[in-house]
Amino acid sequence: MSSAAQPNGGWIDEHHNGVRYGLEGRVLVEETSSFQRITVIESERYGNGLLLDGCWMTAERQERHYHESLVHPALCSAASIERVLVIGGGDGGTARECLRHAGVQHLDMVEIDGRVVELSQQHLPSIGGGCWSDPRFHLHVGDGIAWAAEAADGSYDVVLVDGSDPAGPAEGLFNRAFFNHCKRILKPGGVFATQSESPEAFRQVHLDTVKLIRELFGHADPLYGWVPMYPSGWWSWTFAASDGPRYRQPLPERAAAIASGCEIWSPRWQRGAFDAVPAFMDRELNG
Missing domain, CATH: 2.30.140.10 (Spermidine synthase, tetramerisation domain)
Incomplete structure (x- = not known):
């Protein structure tokens, strides 16, 4: 591509x-x-x-557009956030934002390419921040698809997929078998989220991803924002849960604890981002 x-x-x-x-x-x-x-x-x-x-x-000065959008709708709405799984995310930004939530007790990050981690720690240290030394953080260099397939049922409260475009080592992060495992390993009241590409630059991939996740979970919705350096600048993240669209309603106490440190995310921004559904997407999902 x-x-x-x-x-x-x-x-x-x-x-x-x-x-x-x-x-x-x-x-x-x-x-x-x-x-x-x-x-x-x-x-x-x-x-x-x-x-x-x-x-x-x-x-360094773009990453908050992406990481805050992926993390906080999920972490502010899951029934519990004690155990979190991040698949991908080798730059550390997703883990950093997760660990801002005091309720997180254990975070597994599974990154397939250890060299991405090393170079990010060396050249982009502000993105991972203190995550690398946080005792709650556990780095696993390996295949996140295999990790999800082998994890026990109901072993995580939140599963976040911070992968690259659906090609090369990230190709398997956009298919039915993988998403089914992500659903299986969630606890009741859990939330799943993945980056879901640009609705402009990757329109068909975006459509297919959202529809598949909705089919599997029963409740899934894209959230639209922007990452100016990405193709088209217009980006999306898709959130899912089996017990209703809980990801749309941030819990006030969790939101209040992290909002002042956010550059992009807030409950108000989140409401608008979930509602900013382009007409073509509304027809595909709800027509």
């Missing part, structure tokens, strides 16, 4: 379907791990950033 990012006259670009999304800067690291090509860049506008196989993943 996207070509390799190449430094070109000071620009590092992601190419997607005839459009390019770029930052002016310089490449700090470019190497190929056992799974993918990893690029770390330095930019004046957004700070240090990360690309995987030529696709933008995150940057």
Whole structure:
């Protein structure tokens, strides 16, 4: 879907379907791990950033748009948040936001590429923040799809999928078998969430993902926001629960405990983001 990012006259670009999304800067690291090509860049506008196989993943002054949107609707609404599973998320941002919630007692993060973790710790330390040394945090370098398949029924209160686009090592994060395991390992009152691509740049993937998750869980809805450095800038996260759309109603005490430290997320923003459903999506889901 996207070509390799190449430094070109000071620009590092992601190419997607005839459009390019770029930052002016310089490449700090470019190497190929056992799974993918990893690029770390330095930019004046957004700070240090990360690309995987030529696709933008995150940057120091962009990451809150993504991580707050994925984490807080789930963590503020699940019946309990003692045990959390993060699949992917090697930059540490999702784990960092989860661990801001005092109710989290144990967080497993399963990242397939340990080199992403190492380079993020070295070059983007502000994104993971203190998560790496938090005693509640447990890093597992391995296959998150296998982890979900092997986990016991009802072993997590919240499951968050922070994966890259559905290609390469992340391809298996967008299919029925994987989502079924995510549902199976949730406790009653649990919430599942995944990034679900851009409704503009990845329209069909987005449609298929939301409809499949809704079919499996019974209750699922996309939340729409923006990550300006991603293709089209318009992004989505999909939330699901088996006992009703609890993810739409943040618990006031949890929300109050973390809201002052958020740049993007708030209960008011969340209400608008869930309601900002484009007409084509409303017809597909509810027509």
